Amino acid sequence: MQLSLHFGFARDAAQSQMPRVIIRRLHLALFLMLAGLAAASVEAGAQTSVSGMVRDSAGVPQIGAEVQLIKADLTVAANAYTNSKGHFVFASVLPGSYAVKAIGSSFLPSLRENVRVRSATVVNLTLNTLYEVMQWLPAQPRNASTQKDDWAWTLRSTANRPLLRWLEDGPLVVVSEGPNSQPRLKARLVASGQQGAFGEDGERITMEVEDTPSSSRELLARVDFDPTTNAGMESMLGFRQDLGFAGSVESVAAVAMHPEIEDAGGNGAGVGLEEAAVRTTERMQFGDMAEAEVGTQQVMARFIQNGPNTVLAEMPFAMVGWRTGNNEIHYRMATAVPAPGADASGAAGVLPAVEMANGKLVVERGTHQEIGWERRTDASGVQILVYADSISNPMLEASAHQTGGMGFAGQALMDPASGLIRTAGEGFSTAGVVASVEHRLPGGNSVRLSYANGDALVISGAHGAMSLSALAGAAKPRRTQMYSLSLSGTIDGTGTRWRASYRWQPEETLTRVAPYALDAAEPFMNLHVRQPIYRVRGEHAHSIDAMVDARNLLAQGYRSFVLNDGSLLIFAQEQRSLSAGLAFTF
Numbered sequence: 001m002q003l004s005l006h007f008g009f010a011r012d013a014a015q016s017q018m019p020r021v022i023i024r025r026l027h028l029a030l031f032l033m034l035a036g037l038a039a040a041s042v043e044a045g046a047q048t049s050v051s052g053m054v055r056d057s058a059g060v061p062q063i064g065a066e067v068q069l070i071k072a073d074l075t076v077a078a079n080a081y082t083n084s085k086g087h088f089v090f091a092s093v094l095p096g097s098y099a100v101k102a103i104g105s106s107f108l109p110s111l112r113e114n115v116r117v118r119s120a121t122v123v124n125l126t127l128n129t130l131y132e133v134m135q136w137l138p139a140q141p142r143n144a145s146t147q148k149d150d151w152a153w154t155l156r157s158t159a160n161r162p163l164l165r166w167l168e169d170g171p172l173v174v175v176s177e178g179p180n181s182q183p184r185l186k187a188r189l190v191a192s193g194q195q196g197a198f199g200e201d202g203e204r205i206t207m208e209v210e211d212t213p214s215s216s217r218e219l220l221a222r223v224d225f226d227p228t229t230n231a232g233m234e235s236m237l238g239f240r241q242d243l244g245f246a247g248s249v250e251s252v253a254a255v256a257m258h259p260e261i262e263d264a265g266g267n268g269a270g271v272g273l274e275e276a277a278v279r280t281t282e283r284m285q286f287g288d289m290a291e292a293e294v295g296t297q298q299v300m301a302r303f304i305q306n307g308p309n310t311v312l313a314e315m316p317f318a319m320v321g322w323r324t325g326n327n328e329i330h331y332r333m334a335t336a337v338p339a340p341g342a343d344a345s346g347a348a349g350v351l352p353a354v355e356m357a358n359g360k361l362v363v364e365r366g367t368h369q370e371i372g373w374e375r376r377t378d379a380s381g382v383q384i385l386v387y388a389d390s391i392s393n394p395m396l397e398a399s400a401h402q403t404g405g406m407g408f409a410g411q412a413l414m415d416p417a418s419g420l421i422r423t424a425g426e427g428f429s430t431a432g433v434v435a436s437v438e439h440r441l442p443g444g445n446s447v448r449l450s451y452a453n454g455d456a457l458v459i460s461g462a463h464g465a466m467s468l469s470a471l472a473g474a475a476k477p478r479r480t481q482m483y484s485l486s487l488s489g490t491i492d493g494t495g496t497r498w499r500a501s502y503r504w505q506p507e508e509t510l511t512r513v514a515p516y517a518l519d520a521a522e523p524f525m526n527l528h529v530r531q532p533i534y535r536v537r538g539e540h541a542h543s544i545d546a547m548v549d550a551r552n553l554l555a556q557g558y559r560s561f562v563l564n565d566g567s568l569l570i571f572a573q574e575q576r577s578l579s580a581g582l583a584f585t586f
Helices: 002-009 018-045 468-473
Strands: 048-056 066-070 076-081 087-093 096-103 110-117 125-127 151-154 174-176 186-195 202-211 219-225 233-242 247-263 271-286 290-305 310-324 327-336 354-357 360-363 365-376 380-392 395-401 413-415 420-424 428-441 445-459 475-491 496-504 524-536 542-551 559-562 568-571 577-585
Touching: 048 066, 048 096, 048 110, 066 087, 076 087, 096 125, 110 125, 247 290, 290 327, 290 360, 310 360, 354 413, 420 468, 428 475, 468 475
Parallel strands: 048 125, 110 174, 354 420
Antiparallel strands: 048 087, 066 076, 066 096, 096 110, 151 233, 186 202, 186 577, 202 219, 219 233, 233 247, 247 271, 247 413, 271 290, 290 310, 310 327, 327 365, 354 360, 365 380, 380 428, 395 420, 395 568, 413 420, 428 445, 445 475, 475 496, 496 524, 524 542, 542 577, 559 568
């Protein structure tokens, strides 16, 4: 090449230096080109940062909110927690396209999609409550003098679980592409089957719709029914008004119709259980340090046909709390016992447990008082509380096997589909301590350890066959303890969300220790898995998820007794049940 190049450019000896100059210039240009490519490659592989602030709709920084950096395949790349000023930072992030999600207690998670990270990127997120989704999505910081008199509808299931679960981790997520984007229409259809739960055995179909039109009026609708019955359904509808810095007021109504539940005597004395409840709450804020909540819950239950009586109960509740830094001290009073299946966030079911005793419908209720202390940091939490309970009509649940006459009419409710009955035991009083420690692990996982002591009902001294009423009367309180371990997280690469827990207390106990504990795990071994199968992201995101929920997986804590009519009853703190299905979001 050099000979050819020299030959092509050399015309005489006087011009022999020109080719060398050209070659040097070519070498220099090539070197600069390679250096530019190398610099671009280094820049593309260099790590940068993503930071920002998490505030509520009033512009108040949120302390301890969890922030997730989500990859394009919906796996969590990193987790962070906001500091005392609501600030978070991901210090080492590879350039690319991400989503940033913020999760805060008592708020709907907030998601910012299509965040293009090339250099240091700032993403600020606003957390909204459910009733703020329409009027303030994405929420702008509110002026303290702004009048807040807008009403919005909220809708929840009868277990008071948040609706419209259209992301892989469950709760409704507020999605925005920018500060002026509009809310979207979302719908979700769930088809599932369940075995082993009172009043829930068989197929279930749930349809949930969120319509958020430009008029900024939120419309949520939900129907949950059993396709094998003509009238079996449950639903809940309510509203809430934000009073600004003063707090909020809320009213929720729930209705459930179970035509399959009847008087366990099988003689038509009572057929079809109908329940309704109205819960009103007023929450008051006293600056950033103190808050109070007062309310009442009115309950009605009766048989649709041939009902012996109608239950009417009014159950008040109240809470006052004082916060300073990461610490909180609170006092809580409640009368309605949280229904089985209440969610882990602490929201108790609106409809309390109903059973039969001495020929009448009765509702499980009591008087609960507690004083608690809690401390939370970015990575951990500790809670200790002391309580005193007085419980009336404690629920006893058993699986009934008809080997005799099943002669206990008027003493129990029966669900023929599952073969389960519910009766009421004798009331008792107890006091104790509940303590828990929670720690957040890398990768979005968390672990929680809990301990409690107090009284639980135990059937002792039941020798030989006896009637159901005598057997329920033989259940006496006994001092005992409870231990639980809960784990939850996400599997990287697959997007699988899982939650596992194990709660132990003596197997001869028929009721729970500390039944008013809001965040207690279900008895014995439980597993919940949600696996994305098909997912499309974008303006019209839709997905298909598979769900499996197993409770008391190892079938522990069963106690069997034979009645004087030959019927076999198997009591348990928690019946083994399995629920599985598909969730379609479109």
